[in-house]
Structures are given as structure tokens and as C-alpha cells.
Amino acid sequence: MSDTSLSLLYEQDAYTWALRNAELIRTHRFSEVDWEHVAEEIEAVGKSEWRELESRLIVLLAHLLKWQYQAKGRGRSWQATIKEQRYRVRRVLESNPGLKSHLDTILRDAFTTAVLVATRETNLDESTFPEVCPFGFETIIDSDFWPE
Structure with a gap:
């Protein structure tokens, strides 16, 4: 999934977006993570x-x-x-x-x-x-x- 499509997923399905980013982080695929929205979500917590x-x-x-x-x-x-x-x-x-x-x-x-x-x-x-x-x-x- 590209950066753009992952960013779009954030707007359409936050649940699936969150699971996908968690998986990417756990598997150390950091370059694929939607970091901007991850940072926003961490601040929101x-x-x-x-x-x-x-x-x-x-x-x-x-x-x-x-x-x-x-x-x-x-x-x-x-x-x-x-x-x-x-x-x-x-x-x-x-x-x-x-x-x-x-x-x-x-x-x-x-x-x-x-x-x-x-x-x-x-x-x-x-x-x-x-x-x-x-x-x-x-x-x-x-x-x-x-x-x-």
C-alpha cells in the first residue's frame, strides 16, 4: 500500500488504517508508515x-x-x-x-x-x-x- 493510499485510508476507515500502521511498525516497515497521521493520533490520545x-x-x-x-x-x-x-x-x-x-x-x-x-x-x-x-x-x- 502506498503512502498516498494509506493516507486516504485514514480518512475512509480509521480502524483499518490503525491496524495496518500497527502491523507496519511491528514488522519494522517504517518507510511505509503514515507517520503524519500516526503522530496526530498519538497526540489525540x-x-x-x-x-x-x-x-x-x-x-x-x-x-x-x-x-x-x-x-x-x-x-x-x-x-x-x-x-x-x-x-x-x-x-x-x-x-x-x-x-x-x-x-x-x-x-x-x-x-x-x-x-x-x-x-x-x-x-x-x-x-x-x-x-x-x-x-x-x-x-x-x-x-x-x-x-x-
Whole structure:
């Protein structure tokens, strides 16, 4: 398969393209690999893991905010969601320790979105919530932490 046809395959059938490139790499036929798209896919994997961590933190932070600012809504469902997201955040970081060096940025961005989620889900004014995350990362994932 030529470079051009392999590149076209990427646009038409990503699954077959991926298997073909994996085979080429395993058999050391490096000159036949669609390197440009391979590089794009590798970058996409990294971005996907970043988004996964950020998404988990958004849900976790929104629930912690709701727990703190709308105490009347506290219940087993919120508690279960907080516990689940803490677990999932830990798992993402265990699988992707390189993300730890970006936690400040990810946490800051996640908190901004979490405030919007909490605002929508509580019907409280956005100004009710802090502008900056009041919790450190270690506090957020601490199983014993329940904001009051």
C-alpha cells in the first residue's frame, strides 16, 4: 500500500488504517508508515486523557460545590458521585502520571466549568461560588473531605 493510499485510508476507515500502521511498525516497515497521521493520533490520545481527567474533576468539583452551598440537597446520590469521581480521578492519574505536572492548569480550568455546572444545577447565582478553587488537589481527592 502506498503512502498516498494509506493516507486516504485514514480518512475512509480509521480502524483499518490503525491496524495496518500497527502491523507496519511491528514488522519494522517504517518507510511505509503514515507517520503524519500516526503522530496526530498519538497526540489525540494524550489530549483525550487530559480531557478525561478534566471531565472527572468538573463533575467532582461541581458536586463538592453543591454539597457545600446547597446542603439541603445532600443525599446518597451526591455522596456516591463524589466517591466515584474521586476514585476515577485517581485511576486516570495512575494510568497517566505525566498529567500530575499539569494539575494546576487542569484544576483551574475544571473549576471554572464546575462553577457553571453547579450554578445550573442549584439555581444559585454564579456569584455565590468562589472565583478560584478553594480546595487543593489533595483535599479534593481526600476520601474524608466533605466541605461544610
